[in-house]
Amino acid sequence: MYDEMPIKRTGYNVIILNKGTNGMKNDDRNQYKGMLHLTRTNRAMVSRLRMLRRYKGDPKRPNIIHLAITDKCNMSCKFCLYKKDNKNFKVIDADRACSLINEINSPIILISGGEPLLGGDILKTTRRVADMCRKSGKITGVLTNGITLKKIIMQDYDEFKRGSKFFFQISVDGLKEAHDSLRGHFDLIMDNVQYAKEAGHLIYTNTVVSKSNINSLDEIVRFIAGFSNRIYLNPMLGSENGLDEEELKTLGRYIIDHQDIMIGNSINYGKFLTGKRELKCLFHSLVSITPSGRLKLPCYCYEEGAEYVDSFSEYLEKVGEQKSHFENRQAQQCSNCYTHCLHESDVYARYYLNEILEQVKRPWGAYKKYIEPLFKSLS
């Protein structure tokens, strides 16, 4: 049967057989289906690899958008820099958020807050944005405190369907005692995380490292590694409970020595914390959208003196004026800033890439099963 079949080689090193399944024997039909599957998988993978780009320092091509849907929250973490007054909170207009995301056109979107999984207009907006990002093939993460996670997953919303391009990133700041003293609701959150995991979701975590948990870091990370696909460790900013110089070095050494346990921060960042190397702040690799629908400069964590603009073209103009000032951390607030995601613009892209490479094993299995026998049958 394969003798009559026209074989086409595509640019992706994949073979497509231009023949329907009619009239095939069962074995042939299975081979044919297997090959179609392989073709689709490879195409999807190539398109993802194309979409991912290492950040080359060009502000016109930022890697990540950090979208704060709202400044409202159902928790009151003492150290939080982002939650505002719950009576006068803002929620970004969904059309505005979508048009800014399209204009900026980065491959990764982090939907954050406040809390993006609160009900009502907040959830509607988060769903609408996630839907648009998903349909346009972007990698989408929802950063959440995890309080409503199980309830949300039980609703089975299409926008939050599990998949390799969608993740929930949950804040876990310690084992029960430490987490409860910093944030609260540890048991509920763990129950919800377990539910999300069992439902097959990709789970990333964020741990804010402070004086309260630096001494039990290893215990926390090993606990989190039981359910998290990627663990990000962020030094606490702007609080008395933040790390001193020696503690930052301890965190740096930990990151360098534990790359094998799914830590998202890179070795270079570890070296930066230990003082062994400098890192430029690539603030323009991550564009920050506020709940008022404006773009904030230089970054989401910059406080006094931050600037706000209304379009990406204005943003680029401002970056042009301030690039070297902030890249070289010359502003006073920057000199003691250790925010990892802005120093390591492509941490998400890099680890997402690893997850894709893992999938290469699957088509390889399909190759052995379907393509190799085909070649043998042709020779």
Ligand SMILES: C[S@@+](CC[C@H](N)C(=O)[O-])C[C@H]1O[C@@H](n2cnc3c(N)ncnc32)[C@H](O)[C@@H]1O
């Ligand atoms: C602002 S929250 C929004 C999402 C959600 N409410 C949550 O807590 O995960 C995003 C991340 O910022 C972190 N964060 C808040 N205040 C911080 C601070 N002072 N220093 C470092 N990280 C902070 C939170 O712990 C969380 O991981």
Ligand code: SF4
């Ligand atoms: S849950 Fe998130 S947004 Fe809410 S107070 Fe805590 S850190 Fe801030």
Ligand code: SF4
């Ligand atoms: S060094 Fe810190 S505060 Fe300064 S621009 Fe970079 S991330 Fe923002």
